[in-house]
Amino acid sequence: SLASIYPKDTEAPPAGVDDMTKLAYLHEPGVLHNLACRYGLNEIYTYTGNILIAVNPFQRLPHLYDVHMMEQYKGATFGELSPHLFAIADSCYRAMINEHGSQSILVSGESGAGKTETTKMLMRYLAFMGGRSGTEGRTVEQQVLESNPVLEAFGNAKTVKNNNSSRFGKFVEIQFDKYGKISGAAVRTYLLERSRVCQVSDPERNYHCFYMLCSAPPEDVKRFKVGNPRSFHYLNQTSCYEVANVDDAREYLETRNAMDIVGISQEEQDAIFRVVAAILHLGNINFSKGKEIDSSRLRDEKSINHLKIVAELLMCDEKLLEDSLCQRVIVTPDGNITKPLDPDSALQSRDALAKTVYSRLFDWIVDKINNSIGQDPDAISIIGVLDIYGFESFKVNRF
Numbered sequence: 526s527l528a529s530i531y532p533k534d535t536e537a538p539p540a541g542v543d544d545m546t547k548l549a550y551l552h553e554p555g556v557l558h559n560l561a562c563r564y565g566l567n568e569i570y571t572y573t574g575n576i577l578i579a580v581n582p583f584q585r586l587p588h589l590y591d592v593h594m595m596e597q598y599k600g601a602t603f604g605e606l607s608p609h610l611f612a613i614a615d616s617c618y619r620a621m622i623n624e625h626g627s628q629s630i631l632v633s634g635e636s637g638a639g640k641t642e643t644t645k646m647l648m649r650y651l652a653f654m655g656g657r658s659g660t661e662g663r664t665v666e667q668q669v670l671e672s673n674p675v676l677e678a679f680g681n682a683k684t685v686k687n688n689n690s691s692r693f694g695k696f697v698e699i700q701f702d703k704y705g706k707i708s709g710a711a712v713r714t715y716l717l718e719r720s721r722v723c724q725v726s727d728p729e730r731n732y733h734c735f736y737m738l739c740s741a742p743p744e745d746v747k748r749f750k751v752g753n754p755r756s757f758h759y760l761n762q763t764s765c766y767e768v769a770n771v772d773d774a775r776e777y778l779e780t781r782n783a784m785d786i787v788g789i790s791q792e793e794q795d796a797i798f799r800v801v802a803a804i805l806h807l808g809n810i811n812f813s814k815g816k817e818i819d820s821s822r823l824r825d826e827k828s829i830n831h832l833k834i835v836a837e838l839l840m841c842d843e844k845l846l847e848d849s850l851c852q853r854v855i856v857t858p859d860g861n862i863t864k865p866l867d868p869d870s871a872l873q874s875r876d877a878l879a880k881t882v883y884s885r886l887f888d889w890i891v892d893k894i895n896n897s898i899g900q901d902p903d904a905i906s907i908i909g910v911l912d913i914y915g916f917e918s919f920k921v922n923r924f
């Protein structure tokens with residue numbers, strides 16, 4: 526049994542080592558002990574060769590990320606200064622310039638580990654290095670940075686593990702011209718969690734944008750026909766409506782502001798929030814048995830009213846919308862056959878519509894951001910930053 530005991534590195538300094546390749550024994554307990562020693566001294570970053578390990582500090586550490594810090598890491602030899610994500614971004618940028626090749630930074634870890642925050646800091650550093658100083662207005666780098674709050678409003682939600690959990694994967698491609706300046710960018714997103722739109726359980730929330738809209742200024746609440754989040758089925762399946770330290774009303778205004786910067790016009794923003802509101806009302810439409818066997822109809826006056834509002838917000842025909850929920854069209858070689866749906870199936874088609882509309886809305890926003898930032902067809906090289914979701918394991922998996 527002695528063989529299963531891990532040897533201790535007796536010569537390791539009490540404060541830990543900043544590069545774990547310096548450890549005499551590179552086994553899991555040794556690595557964890559080293560990270561814990563450093564964390565205790567507020568050192569959240571540690572290298573293992575040229576890989577950076579970040580431990581979430583769960584508190585703001587502004588001094589770590591200010592411009593002064595960026596200046597220090599600019600051009601510094603890798604490993605000369607304390608481990609930091611700016612060192613990773615800097616060596617990446619220099620490798621791109623010196624070797625004329627594209628680079629990628631991969632950020633991975635479990636949910637809540639700090640991937641998204643890290644990705645944003647990496648992008649800030651690259652914007653600092655490749656930005657055009659002195660240019661006014663909406664620069665590419667500003668647009669790239671402001672695309673984060675927009676995507677987070679529609680693609681992030683409070684989960685058990687993380688109050689701002691990304692429910693999609695993201696690859697940001699920053700393009701550089703021959704002078705090493707940012708000349709374009711593209712954002713690619715992967716697999717938005719659609720099921721959350723219709724199904725949320727305690728203590729989680731639906732996507733942030735729904736609560737933002739419900740907390741919008743009174744004129745917008747009226748215009749988009751929303752109100753208390755407790756009155757919407759898609760939000761009241763859980764008793765969690767607020768997130769600690771998040772003011773949804775302020776987030777609404779900030780999201781709109783970020784949308785302005787990434788080039789989404791006021792009319793387009795209104796259209797986006799109309800769709801968000803329509804989804805909430807769609808969720809309040811209920812069905813009961815219809816006259817024919819296995820058919821359904823709107824359950825009551827309330828459902829009729831919500832359907833009216835959805836049709837109005839989506840600018841579509843009320844009757845066609847109702848048919849699309851209560852009927853199914855089967856395409857056959859001999860033509861289309863329309864079949865009524867029972868109340869349970871109608872409910873499913875309601876939820877399917879909500880999920881599809883929401884994920885199309887998300888894709889549309891991503892497309893819009895990409896078109897407005899613009900791609901540089903003559904880009905010499907790119908730096909890609911991948912923020913891939915955290916791992917979670919559920920008892921039941923849903924789509």
Ligand SMILES: Nc1ncnc2c1ncn2[C@@H]1O[C@H](COP(=O)(O)OP(=O)(O)OP(=O)(O)O)[C@@H](O)[C@H]1O
Pocket residue numbers: 581582583584585586634635636637638639640641642643687688689690691692913914915916
């Ligand atoms: N470097 C940091 N400094 C301060 N706080 C941080 C830092 N990194 C993470 N956090 C805190 O941890 C929270 C979770 O981090 P983040 O959203 O980046 O996790 P994630 O890895 O992207 O998780 P998910 O996979 O769920 O999206 C942040 O909202 C923030 O409060």
Ligand SMILES: [Mg+2]
Pocket residue numbers: 640641642689690691
């Ligand atoms: Mg994230």
